[in-house]
Amino acid sequence: MTDLTKLTIADARDGLKNKDYTSLELTDAFLGNIEKANDKLNAYVAVTADKARNMAKASDEKLGNGTGGALEGIPLGVKDLFATEGVHTQACSHILDGFKPTYESTVTANLWADGAVMLGKLNMDEFAMGSSNETSYYGNVINPWRKAGSNQELVPGGSSGGSASAVAAHLCMGATATDTGGSIRQPAAFTGTVGIKPTYGRCSRWGTVAFASSLDQAGPIAQTVRDSAILLKSMASVDPKDTTSVDLPVPDYEAAIGQSVKGLKIGIPAEYRMDGMPEEINTLWQKGIDWLKDAGAEIVDIAMPHTKYALPAYYIVAPAEASSNLARYDGVRYGLRVPGKDIVDMYENTRAEGFGDEVKRRILIGTYVLSAGYYDAYYLKAQKVRTLIKRDFDLAWENGVDAILTPATPSAAFGVADQDLHSDPVKMYLNDIFTVTVNMAGLPGIAVPAGLDNSGLPLGLQLIGKPFDEATLFQIGQVIEDAAGRFEPDNWWG
Amino acid sequence: MSVDTETVKRVARLARIKVSEDEATRMTGELNAILGFVEQLDEVNIDGVEPLTSVVEQTMKKREDGVTDGSKAAKIVQNAPASEDNFFMVPKVVE
Numbered sequence: 001m002t003d004l005t006k007l008t009i010a011d012a013r014d015g016l017k018n019k020d021y022t023s024l025e026l027t028d029a030f031l032g033n034i035e036k037a038n039d040k041l042n043a044y045v046a047v048t049a050d051k052a053r054n055m056a057k058a059s060d061e062k063l064g065n066g067t068g069g070a071l072e073g074i075p076l077g078v079k080d081l082f083a084t085e086g087v088h089t090q091a092c093s094h095i096l097d098g099f100k101p102t103y104e105s106t107v108t109a110n111l112w113a114d115g116a117v118m119l120g121k122l123n124m125d126e127f128a129m130g131s132s133n134e135t136s137y138y139g140n141v142i143n144p145w146r147k148a149g150s151n152q153e154l155v156p157g158g159s160s161g162g163s164a165s166a167v168a169a170h171l172c173m174g175a176t177a178t179d180t181g182g183s184i185r186q187p188a189a190f191t192g193t194v195g196i197k198p199t200y201g202r203c204s205r206w207g208t209v210a211f212a213s214s215l216d217q218a219g220p221i222a223q224t225v226r227d228s229a230i231l232l233k234s235m236a237s238v239d240p241k242d243t244t245s246v247d248l249p250v251p252d253y254e255a256a257i258g259q260s261v262k263g264l265k266i267g268i269p270a271e272y273r274m275d276g277m278p279e280e281i282n283t284l285w286q287k288g289i290d291w292l293k294d295a296g297a298e299i300v301d302i303a304m305p306h307t308k309y310a311l312p313a314y315y316i317v318a319p320a321e322a323s324s325n326l327a328r329y330d331g332v333r334y335g336l337r338v339p340g341k342d343i344v345d346m347y348e349n350t351r352a353e354g355f356g357d358e359v360k361r362r363i364l365i366g367t368y369v370l371s372a373g374y375y376d377a378y379y380l381k382a383q384k385v386r387t388l389i390k391r392d393f394d395l396a397w398e399n400g401v402d403a404i405l406t407p408a409t410p411s412a413a414f415g416v417a418d419q420d421l422h423s424d425p426v427k428m429y430l431n432d433i434f435t436v437t438v439n440m441a442g443l444p445g446i447a448v449p450a451g452l453d454n455s456g457l458p459l460g461l462q463l464i465g466k467p468f469d470e471a472t473l474f475q476i477g478q479v480i481e482d483a484a485g486r487f488e489p490d491n492w493w494g
Numbered sequence: 495m496s497v498d499t500e501t502v503k504r505v506a507r508l509a510r511i512k513v514s515e516d517e518a519t520r521m522t523g524e525l526n527a528i529l530g531f532v533e534q535l536d537e538v539n540i541d542g543v544e545p546l547t548s549v550v551e552q553t554m555k556k557r558e559d560g561v562t563d564g565s566k567a568a569k570i571v572q573n574a575p576a577s578e579d580n581f582f583m584v585p586k587v588v589e
Contacts (some may be wrong), residue, residue, distance in 0.1 A: 009545055023551065046519070051556070098573070099573050100573065101573075102566075102569040102570075102572055102573075112566075150580055151511050195552035198548050198553070199550070200550055201550045201552070213531075214548075214549070233500060239556075240557070243554060243555050244550070244552075245556070246550055246552055246571075288508075306538070308534070309534060309535060309537075309538055311531075312531055312532040312533075312534045312535050314534060315531065315532050316535075327510075331575060332574065332575075332582050332584055333571075333573070333582060334572055334573035334574060334575075334576070335573070337575035337576070339585075340585070342585055342586075343584050343585045343587050344510070344586075345512075346584070346585055347510040348507075348510050348511060349509045349512055351509070351510055351512070352511050352512035352513065360511055360521070361521065361524055361525065361528070363511065363531075364502065364505050364506060364509060364511070364521065364525060365525060365528055366551060367505050367508050367509040368497065368501075368505045368525070368529075371505065371508065374495075377495070378532070380545055381535055382532075382535065383545030383546050383547070384540040384545050384546075385535055385538050385540065385541040386545070386546040387543050387544055387545060387546040388538065388540070388543060390546060390549065424527055425524055425527060425528060426527050426528060426530075426531045429531075441549060442550055443549075443550025467550065
């Protein structure tokens with residue numbers, strides 16, 4: 001019998017409909033994989049086996065009487081940032097100890113309404129702050145990929161490291177993730193999976209633990225471009241509970257897949273060629289350009305002069321918003337409480353013990369840049385630079401560019417506890433150098449695996465699209481996937 | 495601009511995070527690394543540029559000013575570390 005956990009969502013959708021197997025069989029196969037692998041990969045922080053089996057049985061009934069939804073019976077993992085009713089939801093922070101929401105996030109509610117099955121909650125960097133999944137209160141996530149001939153543990157990227165690792169190791173068919181500066185696309189690139197951050201406003205933020213509200217967006221991580229299109233279609237919606245959710249119908253993204261890219265204009269920004277970037281990344285980028293050219297797309301050079309300022313502006317805007325959003329964790333309404341001699345002492349003790357170092361750093365930076373006398377010098381200036389970053393993109397679209405092709409990350413996955421990266425917080429931040437521009441401008445961006453480096457680790461390319469033009473990203477992404485093929489790590493985890 | 499340890503302690507106080515002397519010293523270095531990095535923005539000419547307040551051009555959605563939700567006090571306090579009669583319990587704040 002075929003290994004059910006190696007199927008894509010598109011395959012399983014057909015197999016379930018044809019009754020080749022049941023959702024319960026599929027779900028049990030994934031639960032078995034999780035049990036074998038999770039102590040090595042640490043991708044899940046909570047496994048909801050009973051709930052998964054009950055959801056699968058309900059799906060089998062619906063599949064049996066022909067009333068199944070678009071994702072009926074498909075087992076998925078959920079990043080711990082999404083509120084799931086009655087189930088562990090802690091943003092992988094100590095400060096949310098024991099938190100079980102009494103409500104469901106809009107994104108996950110949409111998935112369940114379409115018939116998906118929840119396997120459990122996935123590990124992540126604490127409050128989505130990190131690029132290596134090493135800031136989680138629940139420990140590091142390990143990348144299923146290793147360098148050829150090496151046993152060194154590698155990071156899966158972050159913050160959606162659990163989502164990426166679980167998809168790459170077949171511990172779920174697809175996963176929800178979120179992206180504030182690159183948290184979907186960077187881990188996807190590090191694990192040979194596909195990840196899309198849709199346009200700001202496409203997925204509702206209601207019920208998703210907030211990090212930086214003007215940047216946060218939910219999106220899927222999946223094995224293939226088609227699977228990510230299927231998942232995004234279900235996750236996205238117009239939601240009256242989120243005023244930034246945009247009133248536009250969700251298109252059928254899958255319909256774009258397989259359509260020719262002939263005549264599409266692809267912009268190549270020279271500013272994404274960074275000093276000190278490994279030659280392999282440049283080579284991969286050139287390969288991507290050639291593939292799209294061969295498929296009939298028109299390649300044009302474009303200028304994005306403010307690219308290098310996106311990351312420094314981000315490290316003002318995101319911490320500022322985070323310091324405000326995370327003010328709610330006070331030991332009063334939910335989660336951890338550490339006693340003190342009075343109420344202020346209780347707040348200070350709770351937040352000192354409940355937040356990890358990276359979260360504290362960002363809250364302090366955010367508090368500082370918003371404090372009296374510094375607002376104009378930092379926050380206001382960063383928001384003006386943000387206008388210029390967005391204008392770079394607007395000019396490209398005005399000149400007829402349909403999408404922009406860049407590398408997804410400046411390197412392949414690196415080692416756990418890398419001393420150089422941990423010596424200076426800014427070095428870790430540079431991981432997001434190619435992805436953060438997209439959040440600052442609110443645009444959609446997809447990371448697609450495009451090759452392996454010399455040591456056998458996956459590398460990804462990023463496509464950036466016009467607002468609400470995710471369909472074109474899937475269309476072009478499929479061309480890259482077809483040309484590059486798909487990449488599987490050797491199974492060492494069981 | 496850079497911060498000294500006293501400023502870090504003041505900011506930590508504003509953020510209601512208790513920091514030890516050692517932590518404040520370590521964080522001073524880390525925060526200065528970040529502030530040094532963002533200083534690059536001084537190179538950018540922002541004369542006459544409006545700050546970005548929304549990435550998507552959309553008029554803020556409005557709704558009827560009506561009560562659409564409520565009567566779930568027990569659910570609201572359900573996750574509280576301490577509650578009584580549907581009130582959150584905190585250390586005494588008035589003498």
